[in-house]
Amino acid sequence: MKNISLFVILTLSGSALLAAQSVDAKSIYKNRCMICHTTKAVAPEEKGKLLGPPADEVMYHVKERYPDKEKAVVFMVDYIMQPSPDKALCASMDKFGLMPAMKGTLSPEDARAVSALMFEKFPRPDFAKAEKKDRSKITFKTIDANGDGFVTPEEFRNFRAKRNHIDPKTFKNDLYFKRIDLNGDGKMDPSEFEAMKRARSGK
Numbered sequence: 001m002k003n004i005s006l007f008v009i010l011t012l013s014g015s016a017l018l019a020a021q022s023v024d025a026k027s028i029y030k031n032r033c034m035i036c037h038t039t040k041a042v043a044p045e046e047k048g049k050l051l052g053p054p055a056d057e058v059m060y061h062v063k064e065r066y067p068d069k070e071k072a073v074v075f076m077v078d079y080i081m082q083p084s085p086d087k088a089l090c091a092s093m094d095k096f097g098l099m100p101a102m103k104g105t106l107s108p109e110d111a112r113a114v115s116a117l118m119f120e121k122f123p124r125p126d127f128a129k130a131e132k133k134d135r136s137k138i139t140f141k142t143i144d145a146n147g148d149g150f151v152t153p154e155e156f157r158n159f160r161a162k163r164n165h166i167d168p169k170t171f172k173n174d175l176y177f178k179r180i181d182l183n184g185d186g187k188m189d190p191s192e193f194e195a196m197k198r199a200r201s202g203k
């Protein structure tokens, strides 16, 4: 009898703990992330107003590279504590600038909880489907607007601006472009384009 009640107490407190954790992750998300990472589907004309990539976009990129939840969470915790241009998986830092570091203002436990929550909820299936379809159409030639066999930072910005329905002048830097440009000649060639695609999917 004693054992049974102990079992009941443990089970109950266990599930109460889980519930408390998920509530907590939600409020961390609301208080610390949502201002920049909206959970909504964003209409093209709204894109210019964002402070950061929508949660759907962030998690599309993270999951493309890390389909495994544990690996994704490890990556995310490290990133949000101390973001850097060489760690970033998506090119958003050119558009918005780098995400501010949360080290010292967010505990590792909270970072884990909120990362796990994002992994579970995003991207929504309809976003993922549309994004995949849209991306499958992108080739080197689509980006190389003047067809000279090289993509300049300007062509890359113009291409991304058009895709996101924003003004290319609003781009803050070319940090991601510098990473793609492996030989550092200021241009992206087809082999660097392929390398970028491989790096994104981790293959």
Ligand code: HEC
Residues within 6 Å of the ligand: 028, 029, 032, 033, 034, 035, 036, 037, 051, 052, 053, 058, 061, 062, 076, 079, 080, 083, 087, 088, 089, 090, 091, 092, 093, 096, 097, 098, 099, 100, 102, 106, 114, 115, 118
């Ligand atoms: C002040 C705005 C801001 C806040 C607040 C913010 N982020 Fe970000 N985040 C950004 C921007 C901008 C980027 C894209 C640039 C980059 O990758 O650094 C980004 C990128 C990311 C990425 C993708 C990194 C990559 O490139 O692969 C993850 C994951 C992320 N944020 C998680 C979070 C989480 C979780 C929170 C809340 C704890 C959060 N962010 C809060 C602005 C913000």
